[in-house]
Amino acid sequence: MTYHNPPTPPRKSATFDDAALAEIRRAAATGIYDIRGGGTKRKVPHFDDLLFLGASMSRYPLEGYRERCDTAVTLGTRFAKKPIELKIPVTIAGMSFGALSGPAKEALGRGATLAGTSTTTGDGGMTNEERGHSELLVYQYLPSRYGMNPTDLRRADAIEVVVGQGAKPGGGGMLLGQKISDRVAEMRTLPKGIDQRSACRHPDWTGPDDLEIKILELREITDWEKPIYIKVGGARPYYDTALAVKAGADVVVLDGMQGGTAASQDVFIEHVGQPTLACIRPAVQALQDLGMHRKVQLVVSGGIRSGADVAKALALGADAVSVGTAALVAIGDNDPRWESEYNALGTTAGAYDDWHEGKDPAGITTQDPALAARLDPIAASRRLANYLKVITLEAQTIARACGHNHLHNLEPEDLVALTIEAAAMARVPLAGTDWIPGHKGL
Amino acid sequence: MPAFDLSTTSIRALNEALHGTGEPLKDRRFEVRNPRGSHAVAVGCRDQITVAVHGPVGYYCGGMNAAATITVHGSAGPGVGENMMSGSIVVEGDASQYAGATGRGGLLVIKGNAASRCGISMKGIDIVVGGSVGHMSAFMGQSGHLVVLGDAGDALGDSLYEAQLFVRGKVKSLGADCIEKEMRGKHHATLEQLLSKAGMRGADPSQFRRYGSARKLYTFNIDNADAY
Amino acid sequence: MCGIVGLFLKDRKLEGELGALTAEMLVTMTDRGPDSAGIAVYGAAIPGFVKVTVQSDMPARAFAALDALARTAAGDAATVTIKDSHAVITIAADRIEPLRVALTGAPEPLRIMSVGETMEIYKETGLPKDVVSRFGIGTMAGTHAIGHTRMATESAVTTLGAHPFSTGADQCLVHNGSLSNHNNLRRELRRLGIAFETENDSEVAAAHLTARMRDGRNLGEALTDALGNLDGFFTFVVGTRTGFGVLRDPIACKPAVMAETSRYVAFGSEYRALSGLPGIETARIWEPEPAAVYFWDRDGSTGDKMLAA
Incomplete structure (x- = not known):
């Protein structure tokens, strides 16, 4: 009798899965690390794992549409002569002209203005388009200082000193040359078409003790009018927040790892930093320990999509949130209407992240005049304003259901967590229990 | 000529007067006494005024200067003339780190030595140093000129873009992608003009060597990974 | 920083x-x-002597009996100078170890900030x-x-x-x-x-x-x-x-x-x-x-x- 081995089906490694294998081949073939736009794509614990309790017998809800639930927020009340007053607690995050096209920046400015909120420049200076179309514009002060000048500093409504961003805390970066067009090159004082290297530390200060002096200089130049924000990536949020306060910040902007980027190494985006969910409570704790909660405002960004996300961030102690990726989607990024063009680029709508290549079919992350012309800034701004108003309305709906007459009255006790991870990170109890893992007696 | 004694007057009062924000600018010449290392002296000036500072200043003196002529009769702390747009700043003594950092225009003259990172990330400013400069000077320099009559420290011009560097003395080492380049006629003329504007008499352009970018890091190449 | x-x-x-x-x-x-x-x-420096600087968060209690403790451990030549939350104990150089043992066993906790012939450390x-x-x-x-x-x-x-x-x-x-x-x-x-x-x-x-x-x-x-x-x-x-x-x-x-x-x-x-x-x-x-x-x-x-x- 002969024995036949039964055939075993082919089995792929869970460790060396298709994505890992593809990346090894890509690195071997190209000799450069993978650079892309967008934020973290891996699944990390997020706001989805939190739920609001709502009111019933022990608490009373507010009547929707009739009983007020305020949404206004003032940023920069600590030292600035002219704090920023926003109608909604959702702002537009910093995205550069260079990374984005002129029409895209214009759309963001117009849309934010329609919704009563601010927008932010990026690593590339301030353009007349965005200043002209933004009622409230935050001017970023970055390590590269591209396009930095005192006239724009004075034209700004607030100054955001960028220490880090969620996509790459501790990192500088490299923007490949395709997007260094004539205008971008001129604004940045760079040769056209080169691969631009950016520094990770500011050129003229290091550490909070020096930052305090830098802030003094910026306040003196602008005659103490402008709120000074300090933006940090979600790395060590307790210390970073405390030190930003000690250095003299009016506002701390905290960007979790899901925060987007125009062009960063994939290894950085996916492997450095903490999820937004894990960053908020330590930052709020730092503010509370210093007696500065609500006095120095906390703006949280990184993966904010919906009114539920807004309400959850605020309940955990943020004063406002910032959206970047969601704003781009609202104005048309990764829209299925361009599917055939995404296919031609070897991708699909929803997955397109080669923003650094400047071939964006939606005309947003590009400097190609023909592509950029596809974006109608007026129509796009209407879409952005709609989106911002909808998520604010959603957050109000939740706040009313929890019995609050202002979004800022949402509190951690309004929340429970669906998973142990989210419970530990958000420091709220696991649903159905009074258990906050890792935080005895908090 | 209005004089501000910083042992009795605040920096705020000084800068407000220089900006003409409190009341409109009437005077064009100002004096500052007893700075004793104060920070943010005469920052954000935007008019054609003259400011004479008697004594040493701290961080960021003349920061973001546009149009003003500022003279420091003493030494300057970190970041003197940072992000300067135009006008001129003269430091009679030494300057600390980051002199002229990210400067976009104008002339910064340091008659003594400048410490490390002089002209870091410079974007069009002209810097003339009578003495020597420290390590990492002109790091990532994008545009403008750095003239050093003395020596340069380690890693001069590291990751340089299009800034041009002239050094009369020894260079301890060149940074990644920085190389010596030929001094041609037009470079002589540029240097001669810079030395004359800076009032550096007796320095002969032919004694200088010129350094610039090898432009090998302009396009990423994995075989240059040692330089990143 | x-x-x-x-x-x-x-x-x-x-x-x-x-x-x-x-x-x-x-x-x-x-x-x-x-x-x-x-x-x-x-x-x-006092030839033959060393200074031990100690600190306490509750100096009133901790330093009350410090003089006696120092003399018991290091002999009658020991002196104590109290400055707010710090005290400097000056003792013969060869009495360091007995003093260290005595300080470790003191009823109120004391921290040794420094030991030396000339150095005193004060910090708060x-x-x-x-x-x-x-x-x-x-x-x-x-x-x-x-x-x-x-x-x-x-x-x-x-x-x-x-x-x-x-x-x-x-x-x-x-x-x-x-x-x-x-x-x-x-x-x-x-x-x-x-x-x-x-x-x-x-x-x-x-x-x-x-x-x-x-x-x-x-x-x-x-x-x-x-x-x-x-x-x-x-x-x-x-x-x-x-x-x-x-x-x-x-x-x-x-x-x-x-x-x-x-x-x-x-x-x-x-x-x-x-x-x-x-x-x-x-x-x-x-x-x-x-x-x-x-x-x-x-x-x-x-x-x-x-x-x-």
């Missing part, structure tokens, strides 16, 4: 003013470090001006002093987290910067039997020097070793019974200014700290080079003496 000051006198006529000069330097650096302040003062949380006045630093005399104002980064704002850190008899260190490998180093040093009282990166730097000097290296050599073993950003000012040293990391982006005249050598994180020193207008002023060790020693030839560069 902090302010550092240091003053090493060459001219004996200035010794009476050491405390006043360094107190002013320290207060000038308040903006750089409002959380806590401390100073090591090298005063006069709070603003530099308050710390300076609580201990009467302004009236102290001595040969050299090293002070620090702290803006805490990652470790707690506590008395023990304040600088200077003592690294051995008559040795101390202050630090500005942020080390990135101090946790691994602390584990390594613990295995060598060195005890740690804080999670502070600067204490690890101090202990690293102690360990090296225990192996027979002198301070200059130990500092040179630190360049190879410490990762991150640092500027150190260190003191020994007769010496004063400065070390800056290879990146050297934290501020540091030095001044030298025929009468003193001074260190400040900023020029402001030096601006009240006599004759500063004509002093030689420079910034220490990256990765270089500077060291001055009263026992050596006069003037500066660089051990390594």
